[in-house]
Amino acid sequence: MFEGLLAALTPSLLLYLCIGVLAGILVGALPGFTATMGAALMLPFTFTLEPAEGFAMLAALYVATMFADSVPACLVNTPGTPSAVATALDGFAMTKQGRGQAALIASCFSALIGTFVGGITFLLLANPLTDVALTFGPPEFFWIGIFAITVIGSVAGNSLLKGIAGGALGMLIGAVGISSTGAVPRYTFGIPELLGGISIVAALIGIFAIPQVIDMVRNRHADPHVADFTKRKGTARETIWGLARRPVNVLRSSVLGTAIGILPGAGSPIASLVSYNEAKRWSKDKASFGRGNIDGVVASEAAGNAAAGGSIIPLVSLGIPGSAPAAVILGALLLQGLKPGPELFSSDATLVYTFAWSIILAGVVTFVAGMLLSGSLARMVLIPVRLLAPCILFLSVIGAYAIRNSMMDVYLMLGLGVAVYFLAQLGFHPGPIGLGVILAPIIEPALVESLSIAQSSSAVEVFFGRPLCIALIVLTIVSMVWVGVTRYKDARDARSAARMEPPEVPVPQADQTTSESVGSR
Amino acid sequence: MSTHTEARGPRVSIDLLAAVSLFLIAAVLLSQTGDGVRDWAMPRSLCYLVIGVGVVLLVKGLVRPGEKVPLIPPVVRHKGLDTAFFITAAVAYVLAIPIFGFWLSSAVTLFGLSVALAEKRDVRAVLTSGVTAVVVCAGAYLLMLHVFYVPLPWGSLFE
Numbered sequence: 001m002f003e004g005l006l007a008a009l010t011p012s013l014l015l016y017l018c019i020g021v022l023a024g025i026l027v028g029a030l031p032g033f034t035a036t037m038g039a040a041l042m043l044p045f046t047f048t049l050e051p052a053e054g055f056a057m058l059a060a061l062y063v064a065t066m067f068a069d070s071v072p073a074c075l076v077n078t079p080g081t082p083s084a085v086a087t088a089l090d091g092f093a094m095t096k097q098g099r100g101q102a103a104l105i106a107s108c109f110s111a112l113i114g115t116f117v118g119g120i121t122f123l124l125l126a127n128p129l130t131d132v133a134l135t136f137g138p139p140e141f142f143w144i145g146i147f148a149i150t151v152i153g154s155v156a157g158n159s160l161l162k163g164i165a166g167g168a169l170g171m172l173i174g175a176v177g178i179s180s181t182g183a184v185p186r187y188t189f190g191i192p193e194l195l196g197g198i199s200i201v202a203a204l205i206g207i208f209a210i211p212q213v214i215d216m217v218r219n220r221h222a223d224p225h226v227a228d229f230t231k232r233k234g235t236a237r238e239t240i241w242g243l244a245r246r247p248v249n250v251l252r253s254s255v256l257g258t259a260i261g262i263l264p265g266a267g268s269p270i271a272s273l274v275s276y277n278e279a280k281r282w283s284k285d286k287a288s289f290g291r292g293n294i295d296g297v298v299a300s301e302a303a304g305n306a307a308a309g310g311s312i313i314p315l316v317s318l319g320i321p322g323s324a325p326a327a328v329i330l331g332a333l334l335l336q337g338l339k340p341g342p343e344l345f346s347s348d349a350t351l352v353y354t355f356a357w358s359i360i361l362a363g364v365v366t367f368v369a370g371m372l373l374s375g376s377l378a379r380m381v382l383i384p385v386r387l388l389a390p391c392i393l394f395l396s397v398i399g400a401y402a403i404r405n406s407m408m409d410v411y412l413m414l415g416l417g418v419a420v421y422f423l424a425q426l427g428f429h430p431g432p433i434g435l436g437v438i439l440a441p442i443i444e445p446a447l448v449e450s451l452s453i454a455q456s457s458s459a460v461e462v463f464f465g466r467p468l469c470i471a472l473i474v475l476t477i478v479s480m481v482w483v484g485v486t487r488y489k490d491a492r493d494a495r496s497a498a499r500m501e502p503p504e505v506p507v508p509q510a511d512q513t514t515s516e517s518v519g520s521r
Numbered sequence: 522m523s524t525h526t527e528a529r530g531p532r533v534s535i536d537l538l539a540a541v542s543l544f545l546i547a548a549v550l551l552s553q554t555g556d557g558v559r560d561w562a563m564p565r566s567l568c569y570l571v572i573g574v575g576v577v578l579l580v581k582g583l584v585r586p587g588e589k590v591p592l593i594p595p596v597v598r599h600k601g602l603d604t605a606f607f608i609t610a611a612v613a614y615v616l617a618i619p620i621f622g623f624w625l626s627s628a629v630t631l632f633g634l635s636v637a638l639a640e641k642r643d644v645r646a647v648l649t650s651g652v653t654a655v656v657v658c659a660g661a662y663l664l665m666l667h668v669f670y671v672p673l674p675w676g677s678l679f680e
Binding site for chain 1: 543
């Protein structure tokens with residue numbers, strides 16, 4: 001293990017690590033560019049490097065992307081990658097309150113802790129945790145997806161009903177294309193380009209970025225900038241000290257993120273959403289989530305980064321990638337002539353541990369880079385809306401196109417964005433719609449595979465008879481009851497507060513719903 | 522961030538409008554839904570869920586209207602015209618890409634939109650818009666073509 005640390009500290013490896021971090025920050029900060037895409041683009045450069053250097057560069061890119069996706073999420077409400085959807089909920093609200101730099105610093109610090117927990121778990125517990133992950137089958141994944149759906153209760157805004165409908169609409173968007181079960185075209189309306197389905201990244205850009213840009217344009221007379229920003233000395237120290245004094249949230253989110261990251265196919269988006277939900281559940285100030293609670297940013301970012309480390313564990317121990325970027329790293333391993341699996345620990349133990357230490361060091365380098373850049377990045381909100389809005393539209397088009405080089409993805413991105421803008425005027429929050437798009441490809445195949453398994457036994461046994469399924473069902477029920485109780489209490493408190501307040505002079509409210517409903521909550 | 526556009530015309534419960542929107546979406550999707558159980562079970566269930574929520578919102582909107590919004594969307598009147606203009610410009614931009622190419626369409630859109638959205642359309646606004654359009658396009662060109670190797674469309678006019 002310590003040989004691995006010494007190998008990770010060599011100057012050449014550190015150089016490649018820094019290159020990976022810089023590339024990762026660039027990839028993550030551009031909406032539409034995912035860690036998978038960045039890793040795939042960097043893969044050819046690793047051929048000529050030593051295996052340890054190549055893996056360090058890829059690991060650094062993965063870790064840095066998971067942090068940098070929070071930059072557009074916090075500043076302009078546009079998640080850089082699907083993992084940053086939960087970050088945008090509170091990060092952008094913080095920016096609107098003039099706390100954009102604090103949001104970025106919180107994200108940076110949480111990413112560091114998350115990466116540490118994921119990396120240390122990789123170092124110490126890779127083998128036993130992989131055995132547990134292998135017991136997860138389609139029914140367990142189905143229940144994980146259902147458990148993640150309960151996050152709607154946290155991100156639905158004022159109306160849970162509209163949140164549920166939004167989640168269903170998101171899942172229907174995710175159903176477009178050839179079905180994974182019977183290869184039947186669904187909701188393609190005779191358009192051949194839709195047979196391949198809707199790109200999740202393009203859909204998320206449309207759902208989150210376009211309504212926000214339209215909203216900015218609409219309100220630019222009152223708000224010529226996205227938000228105010230005043231550079232204040234000590235913001236970094238205060239934010240980090242504030243988070244370090246109450247470490248439970250960041251540690252819980254990191255552990256959850258690592259655990260979910262180990263499960264093949266779950267990945268950072270699910271980890272971030274589940275951790276966000278748990279952070280809200282355990283918080284004493286639940287009502288402030290979605291309105292600029294720093295714990296929301298912390299939970300999402302810590303879990304997203306921890307999941308990156310976690311997803312490498314089954315890759316190295318079994319050759320099963322825990323996420324899409326991990327699959328690209330698997331490709332790099334194979335191209336270097338290495339066979340991932342238990343024997344890798346005995347044949348190339350130093351390499352495995354160097355890889356683990358590289359992840360941890362990448363977290364440190366990302367933290368330093370993030371801290372240095374946070375002040376400058378936060379100033380982005382001072383760019384006038386008349387210049388910023390066309391630039392976000394431009395980046396959204398590039399992001400939607402680049403993922404599959406398809407103009408259809410661009411049309412869908414814009415179409416979905418405009419549709420969600422109008423739905424937001426009717427009180428539908430974009431969060432559940434985005435959540436549905438992310439969860440559809442996880443829940444449906446798991447459901448269909450589980451039903452296939454049930455044909456040889458019984459549905460009750462498959463869905464309700466396995467210990468892990470029972471645990472997940474209990475968690476789901478607890479989460480649903482909690483959502484119901486919390487919303488009932490909030491509504492009761494709001495009613496009693498309204499009774500206590502003196503009557504106000506009525507003010508026309510014709511168009512206020514939009515600006516509040518489009519991602520500002 | 523809020524706007525205070527004067528409300529004109531008839532007003533209707535926001536839940537009623539939401540319910541009607543859900544019914545329309547579900548109707549379109551159900552008309553495209555097939556028969557196979559394995560392939561359509563989930564989409565069909567989701568459509569029924571959307572209709573169910575629509576029914577609850579409809580009842581809620583009729584019994585307890587709550588918040589009301591203008592029947593004629595603000596987007597087509599007064600300052601909402603800005604929104605309509607921006608959406609139209611965005612649609613025109615993405616439709617122009619296959620014909621005029623990504624870079625020309627983007628440069629024109631970036632310049633035109635930032636001038637159009639300026640409070641005062643003076644020389645300074647035109648200059649900053651022009652410089653922004655050139656810098657953003659040049660930066661993106663270098664990044665996309667020489668770092669990420671993303672072949673953005675050149676346009677049918679130039680191919």
